[in-house]
Amino acid sequence: xxxxxxxxxxxxxxxxxxxxxxxxxxxxxxxxxxxxxxxxxxxxxxxxxxxxxxxxxxxxxxxxxxxxxxxxxxxxxxxxxxxxxxxxxxxxxxxxxxxxxxxxxxxxxxxxxxxxxxxxxxxxxxxxxxxxxxxxxxxxxxxxxxxxxxxxxxxxxxx
Numbered sequence: 001x002x003x004x005x006x007x008x009x010x011x012x013x014x015x016x017x018x019x020x021x022x023x024x025x026x027x028x029x030x031x032x033x034x035x036x037x038x039x040x041x042x043x044x045x046x047x048x049x050x051x052x053x054x055x056x057x058x059x060x061x062x063x064x065x066x067x068x069x070x071x072x073x074x075x076x077x078x079x080x081x082x083x084x085x086x087x088x089x090x091x092x093x094x095x096x097x098x099x100x101x102x103x104x105x106x107x108x109x110x111x112x113x114x115x116x117x118x119x120x121x122x123x124x125x126x127x128x129x130x131x132x133x134x135x136x137x138x139x140x141x142x143x144x145x146x147x148x149x150x151x152x153x154x155x156x157x158x159x
Contacts, residue, residue, distance in 0.1 A: 054132055055095040056087045059105040061121060061139055066110045073148075076109060079141040084121050090129035102126050107139050116142050 013019050060083045063076045084105050088095060104124040109117060118140045125131045 052089050053092050053095065054087050054089050055098075056085055057098070057100045057103055058083050059086050059100050059103045059123070061105045061107055063141070064106050064108045064110065065143070067112075073146045074109075074114075075144055075146040077142050077144070079107075079139055081136065081139060084123070084139075085133075085135045086123050086131060087133040088125055088129040089132045094128045098126060098129070105134075107141070109141075109143055112143055114143055114145060116140065 061079060061081070063079065065074050065076065067074060086103055086105065088098070088103070103126060106122050106124070107119045108122070109119060112119065118138050120138050121134065121136070123131050123134050
């Protein structure tokens with residue numbers, strides 16, 4: 001029975017404020033150093049959750065053509081490839097909410113003569129992200145003038 005009493009006496013001394021204060025301030029510098037090291041380790045261990053990540057998207061290529069005075073229009077065909085693989089870097093929460101429609105991949109054929117072409121693709125990354133890679137960097141296609149004419153039509157009905 002004496003062993004149980006000693007255990008209880010050990011806990012009773014913590015009720016004495018002088019004893020509690022003495023234990024709390026004993027080796028205070030080492031205790032604060034240990035707290036600082038543990039907080040630093042926690043930030044290092046959880047830092048990868050806050051880090052930027054990369055994610056790939058297949059983005060359709062759109063064509064921009066401002067050639068001409070507005071009277072003639074040009075058509076683009078046989079665009080190859082019709083989409084590019086874009087790798088963006090950013091915060092995980094920002095990349096999760098992105099859709100390929102939010103990313104713009106444009107090939108500008110302004111001033112390109114009629115016929116086949118090979119032009120670079122310009123990718124515009126949404127806010128909060130940056131382009132890491134894109135494949136391919138250039139696309140091929142064909143530009144031709146689109147002609148519209150109004151022709152008279154005569155309808156004859158045979159009875």
